[in-house]
Amino acid sequence: MKFFIDTANLDQIREAQDLGILDGVTTNPSLMAKEGISGKEAILTHYKTICEIADGDISAEVLSTTYEEMIAEGDELAAIHPNIVVKIPMIKDGIKALKYFSDKGIKTNCTLIFSAGQALLAAKAGATYVSPFLGRLDDISVDGLNLIEEIRIIFDNYMFDTEILAASIRSPMHIINCAKIGADVVTSPLGSILNLLKHPLTDSGLAQFVADAKKMG
Numbered sequence: 001m002k003f004f005i006d007t008a009n010l011d012q013i014r015e016a017q018d019l020g021i022l023d024g025v026t027t028n029p030s031l032m033a034k035e036g037i038s039g040k041e042a043i044l045t046h047y048k049t050i051c052e053i054a055d056g057d058i059s060a061e062v063l064s065t066t067y068e069e070m071i072a073e074g075d076e077l078a079a080i081h082p083n084i085v086v087k088i089p090m091i092k093d094g095i096k097a098l099k100y101f102s103d104k105g106i107k108t109n110c111t112l113i114f115s116a117g118q119a120l121l122a123a124k125a126g127a128t129y130v131s132p133f134l135g136r137l138d139d140i141s142v143d144g145l146n147l148i149e150e151i152r153i154i155f156d157n158y159m160f161d162t163e164i165l166a167a168s169i170r171s172p173m174h175i176i177n178c179a180k181i182g183a184d185v186v187t188s189p190l191g192s193i194l195n196l197l198k199h200p201l202t203d204s205g206l207a208q209f210v211a212d213a214k215k216m217g
């Protein structure tokens with residue numbers, strides 16, 4: 001399973017990259033706004049910086065919602081760096097845009113997926129990734145993991161190349177459960193990735209080993 005970090009914060013991207021386990025980055029307009037990035041030039045420069053820090057696929061989301069605008073914007077984003085993946089919303093014009101970029105050989109990530117039918121349409125349109133938002137489903141008492149399972153079955157039935165990029169991750173248990181189901185990628189805040197490290201028996205065991213190592217001189 002690939003690990004992406006879901007942030008536009010450069011320090012957190014650097015920290016995850018330094019860990020040596022990072023396979024890519026996802027961003028969205030809310031995450032970019034949180035970092036105070038505004039204006040076209042600043043946005044393009046920020047994506048370029050992210051591409052210079054992190055290896056792997058870097059999702060850059062279009063801000064427009066019509067086909068013509070999305071393809072113009074996506075072409076501009078894709079020109080920033082070969083690792084840019086154009087992130088397109090799951091709407092009717094978005095499906096057309098996914099097909100346009102797929103035909104051009106430009107990678108795409110279809111975002112705001114909340115049903116198996118949406119994932120199926122995005123895969124048919126040639127999306128590189130679909131992003132089911134499992135945390136936001138959990139937030140409204142709908143089982144987000146069930147959606148990941150449904151999409152896994154459908155993609156396996158027809159051997160779609162489209163990868164399941166589990167998004168809206170809220171906890172390390174989300175990551176573990178996605179790995180059990182067979183999500184291809186999980187995009188997570190840094191905190192949930194680091195929480196995978198933690199176990200009290202590791203801490204107490206290491207404290208004992210360190211203490212005993214001192215006795216050995």
Ligand code: E4P
Nearest residue numbers: 006026027028136167168169
């Ligand atoms: C996915 O690509 C989104 O950026 C993200 O995972 C949304 O997560 P949220 O529900 O925590 O905003």
